[in-house]
Every structure is written in C-alpha cells, then in structure tokens.
Amino acid sequence: MLNVGGQQVIPSQTMKYLGVVFDSKLKYIDHVDYINQKVRKTIAKLAIVFQNTFGYGNTARRIMVKGCMKAIYLYASVVWGSALRYQSVIKSIRATQRKTNSICARAYKDVGYEISSVLAGMPPLDMVIEKRIISYSVRKKYFPVMWTVMEPFDIPINATEKALQIMLNQRLLESWNKLYMDNVPVNHWCRTLIPSVEWAVRCMELRPNFLLAQAVMGHGAFNSYLFKIGKRTSPNCKCGLEVQTPEHVFKTCVLYSESRPDDWSEGLSSESVRQYLIRATKQLWEEEKEEEKSGLNRVRRIRSRAGVPNTGAGPAPSSR
C-alpha cells in the first residue's frame, strides 16, 4: 500500500475510466468480463416477459435484446476490440449471446450456439463488433486494418461509406454462414430445416415458437434427449425400431406419419412443414403427459434408480 500526501493508495491491476475497464497490459479481458456480466444482469431482468410459452412476440424480443446487448457491447468497441484476438474472449461473448439467443428463439438453455443464432436471427456479436471496428479504421484511414474474426478481404482505398457497409455486411453474412456450416454437420437434422444462414436470412424470419424450436433442436419430449439428460434409461422410440431422434420421428416413424409432408426442400420456410413439426411435437408431449398420468414415467424413474434396464417404450409393469 502506498501513501501519497497522507492518503492511502491501493494499487490495482485495472482501472475503470468512462465505462471501459483498462488493465495494465491493455488486453481488455477484464473489460469483456465486465460487459458480459452487465448484459447477463440486464437480460435476467427482461426474462420475466420473455418466457418460452408466453410473453413478448419474436420481433419485440429481438428489438429489446438487441437494444440492451448491442449498445453495451459496441460501446467503445474500437478501444477494447483488440481483445477479439483471444479465443477465450470470443468464447465468452458467444456464451453470453447463446443465452440471449435462446430467449429470442424460445429454445432450451442448452441449445447450440450456431443453431441458436440462426433460429433467433442474431448474427454473432463478435463479428458485429469487428465490422464496427473495421468500418471505423477505414474511415480514420488506419491501415492496415486488423481482421480477427471474419475472413479478411482487400478493402478498396477509395470505397465510399455505403459501398464499404455493403461489403462488410456481405462478409459478415459469409463468415456467419461458414461458422454454421463448419459446426453443424451436413447430416445434422437442422440442416434439413435450415440449409444455410444465407438461406435463413433470405427467408426474412423463421418465426420460431416453443414447439418448433424443440423440433429443430431435438429437445423436449424426444427420448434421445430425455435419455441424454438421464430421464430415460433407453433412447428408443415407441415403435421399437430406432432411436427416437427428431429425424426418426419426423421423417420415418409410422406413429407420427399423419399429414407428413412429402417435400422437405423448402425447410422451415414451408408452412406445411412448420405445421407438421408443431403437430408432431405436440403429439410427443401429449404422449409424455399421458405416461406421466398413468404412472409409467414414475415406474421408469424407479427402475432407473434401481439400475433395472427398460426399453423406454415398454408397457407399464403390473402394479401388483
């Protein structure tokens, strides 16, 4: 501890000035931690009106979340934006955004980042921040510009502001699409419904609701999911033929074939596909409720605790 003019001065590694947390090495990792927490606190307050089954509509959610989050992240981003060179920083921003995406998409909390961002219609924030930094650097003629998140491209020196924005928006979309394509395998069920980010943006809005988000993600009443979180001792479908994944339920299972669409090429943008997904997911939940009522799920839980294998689809054992 130092003593300056009779005042005790406590040394610190960081200092907050005009809302930016500066650290002694100008890494700005502490600042990113600070804004991540700030966004989480703000969003937690909004969560009351953002429930999965009720509350504000999709557009209102997006406007409110964007309004809270974007302003906080973009503030002084040209100062602290160099922190994007650390993978841990990008990871932490995406982890926070995953939470806000799940609110906008009415999805479960363990939704994957890449899918949640497309479903919510929210481009990766780290790319939005980088776009802002590049735009600022070009305007101020700070060359060469630093690319960290998006794929770099040569910016024409005489590009007008409007042309630059068009180029950057296009690059952001391409980089977002690459993130989705690289992280969601080509045989993943989501790719049937959302072939690419560019496609999703062209559709304007995917209008997710609670059931539709589950149908896309495979969360909710699917045995494959319930098995994964330890609520079933088997992931198998009631038809007994295969694991109850969304792909099995929606594409092949005979139990959920009513009004099944023949053509899936339009993905989530097709109204008949949407209606079918919602109806079949509802049917799964109704079956789940019936089983809960009949006590079958209780029997499964007891069996599971006792380590007795069960098919997940079999009949309830006699109560004798």
Ligand SMILES: [Zn+2]
């Ligand atoms: Zn089946």
